[in-house]
Every structure is written in C-alpha cells, then in structure tokens.
Amino acid sequence: MWGPSIIGFGNYHYKYASGHEGDAPVLAFSPRKAALTLYVYSDTEKSKALLTDLGKFKMSKACIYVKKLADINTDILREICIESIKYISENHECSCRVKN
Incomplete structure (x- = not known):
C-alpha cells in the first residue's frame, strides 16, 4: 500500500533537478x-x-483515469505498463531493474 488508497507494485527512487526527491x-x-x-x-x-488506441479515459501528467475497465483496451494498457517499467528501469534506481 502506498498511502491509504493506492495499491502499488515495486518501487523506485526519483530526484528532480530542483533537488526534490x-x-x-x-x-x-x-x-x-x-x-x-x-x-x-x-x-x-x-x-x-x-494512448491513441487505449479507449475512453482522461489523463493528468502521469495518471490515467478510467470510469470502468470495459472502456479501455487492456492489451494496450499492458503495453503502456511494460513501456513504463522499461522507462523507469532505464532512468531510475528501482526494484524493476534486471540484475545481470
């Protein structure tokens, strides 16, 4: 759990140019x-x-808002998740990084 209502998987550490991390x-x-x-x-x-093929959703900078899962293409959502894991793994210290 990440806070009282977010169910999260894995973790990563971020640091902005402003120094916030x-x-x-x-x-x-x-x-x-x-x-x-x-x-x-x-x-x-x-x-x-x-995103063009995801279906019916709204969005903020990093969140996708969906009324119901039937409104979106879950195969496309899976691809978005894979792309996000790849990006985070390549750009941040994270639990998703493959160790060789």
Missing part, C-alpha cells in the same frame, strides 16, 4: 469513487502513440 511505486492503481486511477504512464514516444 522521493520514492514511488513502479506501477499502481487506486479504486476511487470518481474513476479508477492508474499510475502507469511514462512520457515516452511509444506511450504517447499507445
């Missing part, structure tokens, strides 16, 4: 009354392209 889940969701909130998006060209 913290920890966040690699992927997460929160079943809220207004919409299911999906913390699965990384701002990559592939992710932007995948």
Whole structure:
C-alpha cells in the first residue's frame, strides 16, 4: 500500500533537478469513487502513440483515469505498463531493474 488508497507494485527512487526527491511505486492503481486511477504512464514516444488506441479515459501528467475497465483496451494498457517499467528501469534506481 502506498498511502491509504493506492495499491502499488515495486518501487523506485526519483530526484528532480530542483533537488526534490522521493520514492514511488513502479506501477499502481487506486479504486476511487470518481474513476479508477492508474499510475502507469511514462512520457515516452511509444506511450504517447499507445494512448491513441487505449479507449475512453482522461489523463493528468502521469495518471490515467478510467470510469470502468470495459472502456479501455487492456492489451494496450499492458503495453503502456511494460513501456513504463522499461522507462523507469532505464532512468531510475528501482526494484524493476534486471540484475545481470
């Protein structure tokens, strides 16, 4: 659990140029009354392209809001999740990094 209502998977550490830093889940969701909130998006060209085929949703900088799962293409959502894991693994210290 990440806070009282976010179910998260994995973790990574981020640090902004401003010096602000913290920890966040690699992927997460929160079943809220207004919409299911999906913390699965990384701002990559592939992710932007995948959004066009996702279905009916709203979005903030890094969250996708869905009224019901039937409104979206879950195969596309899976690809967005994979792209996000890849991006985080390549750009942050995280639990998702493959150790060789």
